[in-house]
Amino acid sequence: MPALARHLFRGLLLLLALTAAAGAGAGVAGARPTLLFTDPGSDTAVSDPPQSITLMFNEPVTPGAPAIVLHEGAGREIPMGAAETARDGRVLTARPADTLAAGTYTVRWQVTGADGDLVEQDFRFAVGLALTGDGSAADGPSTSWTDTALRWLLLLGLAVALGGLIAERVTTTARRENPSLPVLRSPLVAGALIGLVGVLGLGAALAASPAR
Structure with a gap:
């Protein structure tokens, strides 16, 4: 993956992580139960x-x-x-x-x-x-339980993207030692896109919901 694209995806991962943390802590402080x-x-x-x-x-x-x-x-x-x-x-x-x-x-x-x-x-x-x-x-x-599904979609995308980033680092290190190893496609992009869908969906649902 080109260096620029890698940096962009890492920034997206950070955004997803911050959004997930903010969503999990909405309405409560610190480590309180959610x-x-x-x-x-x-x-x-x-x-x-x-x-x-x-x-x-x-x-x-x-x-x-x-x-x-x-x-x-x-x-x-x-x-x-x-x-x-x-x-x-x-x-x-x-x-x-x-x-x-x-x-x-x-x-x-x-x-x-x-x-x-x-x-x-x-x-x-x-x-x-x-x-x-x-x-x-x-x-x-x-x-429907749209909000609940979108939250789980966000967490799923974050998990897949983080797993893809770890797998990419492991395979890169292994190929340095053994260049004959095949190049494996990382799920980093797919996970980031899944999480992005969750973020956009939650944002749209929040914007459409009436104020309480």
């Missing part, structure tokens, strides 16, 4: 009442007291069972005591990370309805 995934998804609608509320974090967490609180659209608290952890404390699950009726719901969660800091946030979802930008509900189909 919420990666929820089921039901944040700002989504499901046709059938969920049997449980599941949260996935980037690191092991200790459930707060209470860990997961659920409120219906009118503000009434929905009784929830005790929160359970899985996957070495990275997954937190609680089950509603009763079947959820159609409507909008707000999940308020609080956990303590490895650094001892208490983190609490909330998200909303709907049952049998579609959420609008102002938090009200309207009849409609379920929404």
